[in-house]
Amino acid sequence: MLSREAVITVRFVKSRTSDASWLEGLNDAQRAAVVHQVGPLLIVAGAGTGKTKTLACRVAHLISAGMPPERILLLTFTRRAAETMLDRAAKMAGIGDGGRMWGGTFHAVANRLLRTYGRAVDLTPDFTVMDESDAADLIHLIRTELGLGKGEKRFPKKATLAAIHSLMVNSQRPLREVLEAQFPWCVEEAARVREVLEGYGRRKKSQRLLDYDDLLLYFSALVSSSGMAEKVAGQFDQVLVDEYQDTNLLQAEILQGLCGARRNLTVVGDDAQSIYSFRAATIRNILDFPKQFPGTTVVTLEQNYRSTQPILAAANAVMKPAKERYTKELWSTRKSNEKPVLCTCRDEAEQTESVCAAVLDYRERGIPLMRQAVLFRTGHHSAMLEIELSRRNIPFRKFGGLKFLEAGHIKDMLAFLRILENPHDEISWFRVLQFLDGVGPTSARRIMAQLGVQRGEDRALPAPTDEDSPMESPAANPLTMLLQSPPAVPTAAKGQLQELRQSLADCQGVRHSRKAASSTIDSGERAEPAVSVQIERLRKFYEPVFERLYDNASVRARDLEQLVQIALRYRSRRSFVTDLTLDPPHSTSDFSGPPHLDDDYLVLSTIHSAKGCEWDVVHVLHAADGNIPSDMAVRDEQGVEEERRLFYVALTRAKDRLYVYFPLRYYDRRFGASDGHTFAQLTRFLMRPARALFAEQIADGDDGLAPIRRLGADADPQSRVRRLMSDPRTESA
DNA sequence: GGCATGTGTATTTTT
């Protein structure tokens, strides 16, 4: 897996030695940020202004000044970003193990701290972390139990309920307010929504499940609890936060607790790139930072090292009408005569055609696919392009959109592992039991009750006393129950049940149906086979189920292989399962043939996932109103403003060349199947004067891309010759 | 009653 910023890292490290000469490579503003001494620091870093470099240098500087690496905490948006930065800093500072520094997402750091200090906030260290869809599934379970959704009125669906809950927690606003603001059609049902969510809270607690929001919630509790705050906060002398514009209120609260009175806090961000309000991120965090942390030093980085001046001019023009922001005007010394291109196409097919042609053309001209990217608002915007790319044997990887982890078969496999990890995990049982023939929701519930999956909800967790938590007696463990005294199942499933029990037992490293040791130690500690081995064993049971369940089983089987590959890197099942939910692989290469990682490939990405990345050539698809801005987001001004920033993020990913495509007609699935074509309007963000900064092309005309398009045609003699000469392996990879 | 199966439909962005 290639780091998005790997290129920069290598280049930088090679040209610098490990003494402090790296300070010389900085401009004045960057240097000021790097050498800042104590107290809160806000670095307002425009797109491409060397933010990563500055942050890494600052860490290196701190270390050179004598700060022990393990007393530095770097919070980032993705784990990869943390790794990249710490790695760079370690090399600059000339220390071998950057591993001693703390780095990761808020969620990952929360997980790590809570495994150690969780007891202080009434949490046993053996909790499992659920992802968003697990949360939705658990909510669904409660929703049906309460008989909701059967009434004559429609009741919010599980995903909606999960979203409501998450927004409420992360924005720390009361339920009613959240409903009124974001889910007005659910206001009437407020009482029942509350009922479901309360049940959800109780269930999580009794089953030791934490969702993403809980991680932050408990983290916050930890750093504000009277006993632990000192201890936890006292571990760190300096806290640095990247992408601060995309943090939420809860995260700001955590920082308050974490930095305590010392307030040695550095935050970096760009208010113009705040694009995660749907996850309750609030632009207020960065705008109000100086108020929240009095005595803040503000440093603004405005020199852009990434893009050519014409690209920046266009991006700035798009941003100009934005209302509240830190004013900054990005500038670059990278001159160019090439304006960004606005390419009007007849329809999506022509857009696809144009992109393919341009991509291939640039490749011919020496820009590898890797240094080009296609960006779009939503995952399915690239559907047609993906088909065309595979038809033409152009390898690509897609970031964002449907994730590996969300695929049903991956969730299936994880469900087994999670039962082994936490035998009270209700959603996993519910999923697994229904693999048995003739077992549906009702039977699954019955069996779960029989096994005692659901602990009494009122029963408190074991008091946080001494080291090893006094687990319930082995007999009360649902997994042990299953192995010792199999529950009644439909006759058709008898054999399957036997297989299931055997597979699970094999993973435990404990002999089937033998009296479990009376030890009170966590059963996971007993000589458990490697995770990859466990997966292989579970497949014995799962394989037939899998083939019955999914009609494209052969394609999906590859993913299971990949899961095994990932598992090989992990020592324990717990860290594997946790890591996978906390830092899921987020690319798919399903359609582009077998993944040769060293091969050149084109990057397709949602704009959200493109954050922090850069490419020589960037193609932005579907720049039509309704797509950008998404018509889901245009109800209020804030929504539109966020879409503006999103578009800005897309434009500022480009270093040398930028293409924005505008298909005149697009297919809108909402309007029937026969002829759902809609005539589109150009995105409102490219009205005058921004539009004037683009060179306009008509894809279909005799000018513009016509010469480029010819290259793609088989009939073109030149391309036929080229094809004959080129290496077949790279050509058809 | 509960399960398998088929049909229609609605799909933002993600730690």
Added chain:
DNA sequence: TACACATGCC
């Protein structure tokens, strides 16, 4: 594509 919902089968 996956999910909610309706229908027919054990």
